[in-house]
Amino acid sequence: MELHIGNMTCGGCARSVTATVKEVDPAATVEIDLATKRVRIASTQPAERFASALDEAGFPPQVEQA
Template sequence: MKLHIESMTCGGCARSVTATVKDVDPAATVDIDLASKEVKIESSQPVEKFTKALDEACFPAT
């Protein structure tokens, strides 16, 4: 799945997003493209779990 996170603007944000994804699914593969503000997640978990956790971490994703 690919999510766009407009508020992800720096390396610290990217680390926080990665940590949030890993909290939902420690086995997930996370690939962040900071320039396009996109995160690619490979996981068997539903996208809703990630968008809810990211929203709660102040990184709303679409």
């Protein structure tokens, strides 16, 4: 799945987003592109779980593709 996180602007944000994803699924693969503010997540967990956790962490995402 790919998420767009509009307020992810720096390395600290990227680390926080990665940590939040790993809290939902420690086995998830996370790829972050700060330039486009996109996060690609490879996981068996549903996108809604990641979206909810990221929203609670202060990084509300928009699902780009499922």
